[in-house]
Amino acid sequence: MGRVKDQGRSVGSPTPTHDRIPKNRQVAASGRDILGYGLGPASASPYTSPITHKSSKVGPAALARRRRLTLRRLRRAMLAWLQACINWLCKQWAWAFARRIRLNNSSVDVGPVLAEGGFATVYEAVDIRTKRSIAIKQIRCPDADHAQRADAEIEAHGKLRHATIAELLDYGIERNVYRLAFPLYGASVRKLLDDALATRTCLTPQMAASILVAVGEALAECHACQLMHGDLKPDNVLQCNSSWVLVDLGSCSGFGAPLQDRRDCLALQDFAAEHCTLSYRAPELWQPQIGDARRGASDIFALGALCWALAFGYSPFESELRARGPVIVESSHSRALSAPAAPPRSSICLRRYPGFYSPLIEVARRLFVAEPASRPGARDALELLRGLAAGGEAV
Numbered sequence: 001m002g003r004v005k006d007q008g009r010s011v012g013s014p015t016p017t018h019d020r021i022p023k024n025r026q027v028a029a030s031g032r033d034i035l036g037y038g039l040g041p042a043s044a045s046p047y048t049s050p051i052t053h054k055s056s057k058v059g060p061a062a063l064a065r066r067r068r069l070t071l072r073r074l075r076r077a078m079l080a081w082l083q084a085c086i087n088w089l090c091k092q093w094a095w096a097f098a099r100r101i102r103l104n105n106s107s108v109d110v111g112p113v114l115a116e117g118g119f120a121t122v123y124e125a126v127d128i129r130t131k132r133s134i135a136i137k138q139i140r141c142p143d144a145d146h147a148q149r150a151d152a153e154i155e156a157h158g159k160l161r162h163a164t165i166a167e168l169l170d171y172g173i174e175r176n177v178y179r180l181a182f183p184l185y186g187a188s189v190r191k192l193l194d195d196a197l198a199t200r201t202c203l204t205p206q207m208a209a210s211i212l213v214a215v216g217e218a219l220a221e222c223h224a225c226q227l228m229h230g231d232l233k234p235d236n237v238l239q240c241n242s243s244w245v246l247v248d249l250g251s252c253s254g255f256g257a258p259l260q261d262r263r264d265c266l267a268l269q270d271f272a273a274e275h276c277t278l279s280y281r282a283p284e285l286w287q288p289q290i291g292d293a294r295r296g297a298s299d300i301f302a303l304g305a306l307c308w309a310l311a312f313g314y315s316p317f318e319s320e321l322r323a324r325g326p327v328i329v330e331s332s333h334s335r336a337l338s339a340p341a342a343p344p345r346s347s348i349c350l351r352r353y354p355g356f357y358s359p360l361i362e363v364a365r366r367l368f369v370a371e372p373a374s375r376p377g378a379r380d381a382l383e384l385l386r387g388l389a390a391g392g393e394a395v
Contacts, residue, residue: 103172139178150178156252159225164218166247186239197313202349205356208310209389211244216382218246223296223378226255232302233280234309251275256294278331279318280305283370286333297372300381304367311349311357316340337370
């Protein structure tokens with residue numbers, strides 16, 4: 001009896017090995033391997049991935065995009081590694097040629113540069129006696145006015161003794177150069193915000209709340225001592241273990257009587273132009289008016305801008321929020337006078353933690369109102385931030 005033929009092979013004959021392989025593993029039939037990459041001519045039938053169990057087809061264009069993305073990530077990682085190596089070599093070179101300086105009560109070996117500004121440079125250093133790593137802020141004073149500002153900074157540190165304000169360990173003066181010694185703190189809030197923007201994430205409510213409460217306590221302490229910080233911004237808030245400290249009292253000034261004449265207004269305007277960051281500068285510092293009181297309201301304005309920056313990465317007076325993220329714009333007096341537009345609901349922070357960041361935006365709007373008399377005091381602002389933090393811990 002002859003065998004029945006079925007599509008070219010006899011019924012009852014042993015099943016070929018090719019037919020016993022699951023269809024999603026048959027490379028020859030589909031033209032793709034187990035991960036979906038093409039190995040030969042593309043098949044017209046869809047390919048079922050054994051990992052995702054979804055039908056997908058990877059064409060040449062998709063493969064090219066994957067290769068470009070992989071190369072871009074590899075290039076970025078190599079550049080980061082190269083930058084880290086260069087930084088390490090520069091640091092070792094700086095320590096190899098470290099110079100020893102004498103302060104009032106200690107001697108230190110000064111190493112690599114940590115930060116640099118217009119008139120000041122911050123170095124990493126080591127105390128000779130205690131072997132403790134510290135930071136040395138070196139201030140160049142070309143004239144008597146700058147020397148007076150450095151003396152005012154030292155005096156302000158003497159008045160302010162609080163856990164959320166940078167501690168002045170020692171200082172020394174030599175040939176119109178002031179050297180101030182501080183503990184070596186961690187990363188700044190600006191660094192955290194830059195990292196969050198680069199990875200398209202946002203700060204957690206717990207971290208943002210801890211930053212705001214620490215800054216609020218520092219400002220309340222300053223205002224209780226009749227002092228204004230004058231340059232509150234993310235760069236001047238540094239991490240200290242699990243807390244945060246406010247640094248750079250170089251722009252600090254005392255509460256004063258209302259401005260009496262045009263000369264006082266111009267003097268305050270020049271001081272703000274030199275010491276206050278544009279995007280955190282209050283309207284009354286852009287164009288001072290006769291009769292304006294100097295009672296710390298400009299610090300509250302900057303605190304509101306800081307609240308906004310913790311949510312969206314930048315001050316509302318230096319950026320505009322779009323659907324795909326903030327866009328940097330020029331800071332100006334007119335922008336400081338106008339309230340920022342409502343942020344898009346597609347913002348990362350509002351999508352992830354709406355229960356915390358929506359109230360934070362409302363608190364920020366209460367703090368950076370244009371009229372100084374309408375802003376709360378430092379103690380009231382601190383209570384607002386503490387209430388916000390209490391709610392944020394439950395988010």
